Amino acid sequence: MNFDDLLQRYFGTTDLSQVSAAVQQSGIDKMRVDFGLERDRARRFALWSVLYMLGQAPDLDVAFKDEAEREAARNLMDLLAASGGEYRA
Structure with missing residues (x-):
């Protein structure tokens, strides 16, 4: 899955600064x-x-039953944090 494709699919654009709060919430609800x-x-x-x-995102223990998937998610979280803080699209 391509990041831009996901944004386009759920929010109608690849630039989230261009969407209203209502559109963003609707996209998040659909994504969940x-x-x-x-x-x-x-x-x-x-x-x-x-x-x-x-x-x-849902908590790791809720989102992933498999420990390897939870560890991959933790690695992503660590990488994003190391890149200058938590990332927010």
Whole structure:
């Protein structure tokens, strides 16, 4: 899944500064539903990653049953933090 494609799909643009709060919330709500329904591990992780960057990701123990997936998510969180703080799209 491409980051820009996800933004376009859920928010109608790749520039979140151009969307209203209502559109952003609607996109996040749709993304959370899709995250809950998605069975493909890579797609689930991509959706969780975008939700994390938006400050809307579910907790790791809720989002991922597999410890390896939780560890991958922790690694992403650490990388984003090391890049200058928590990332927010």
